Amino acid sequence: MANKCDTFIELINENIMPRIDYEALQQSYGTADKSYAKGILNHLHEAMVKAYGGDILHPDYDGDMEDNFVVIPGVVQGRKTGNISLALLELDLSSSGEHWQTNFLCGHGIIPQDGGNLPRDIVAPVINSFVPYDYCYTAKIPGDIHVNRNKLPDGIRDMLDTFREHTAELLPPPRDYGVNNPQPNDENEDDMER
Numbered sequence: 001m002a003n004k005c006d007t008f009i010e011l012i013n014e015n016i017m018p019r020i021d022y023e024a025l026q027q028s029y030g031t032a033d034k035s036y037a038k039g040i041l042n043h044l045h046e047a048m049v050k051a052y053g054g055d056i057l058h059p060d061y062d063g064d065m066e067d068n069f070v071v072i073p074g075v076v077q078g079r080k081t082g083n084i085s086l087a088l089l090e091l092d093l094s095s096s097g098e099h100w101q102t103n104f105l106c107g108h109g110i111i112p113q114d115g116g117n118l119p120r121d122i123v124a125p126v127i128n129s130f131v132p133y134d135y136c137y138t139a140k141i142p143g144d145i146h147v148n149r150n151k152l153p154d155g156i157r158d159m160l161d162t163f164r165e166h167t168a169e170l171l172p173p174p175r176d177y178g179v180n181n182p183q184p185n186d187e188n189e190d191d192m193e194r
Helices: 004-015 021-030 035-052 120-130 155-166 186-193
Strands: 069-078 082-091 098-106 107-113 133-137
Touching: 004 035, 004 069, 021 035, 021 082, 021 098, 021 133, 035 069, 035 082, 035 120, 069 120, 069 155, 082 120, 082 133, 082 155, 098 120, 098 133, 107 120, 133 155
Parallel strands: none
Antiparallel strands: 069 082, 069 133, 082 098, 098 107
């Protein structure tokens, strides 16, 4: 049986991440209402609630310690630039919410803070735009000593206070080309045009 974090990642990888219009998301960050970004955050939050069984996350000291490592949706704001980005935040609930990794959602897709194996010309602008940053998440994590919800930057506060009021249309699901649904070739495309 998959742990809750794996369930969340599977949910968003199958239903949300490939259906985000990342160009529209990047453009939304520059608008006053950030409506599309808030709508995507709402989708991610709902997936988190479904996977974790609610939006209040507590450490599980008696159960599977793997469930103490969570990936959850949140918002980051660059301290130098003031720029906003949605993010998937990796936290350790058993260590009072210690922050392990940030994955930024931007025009290029998902960019891990450590760069992963992505080209430097893609990673560097994202890192330069956000690091160092403040962050917060849509979940409630009692005992997190790393986030003070009463002292959030205005950009993060606005996103978290209003994201539930927004919906974002997701792109159609990618077509599944497989044995029962072969990828069209020139001959098949001609047939479809007739």
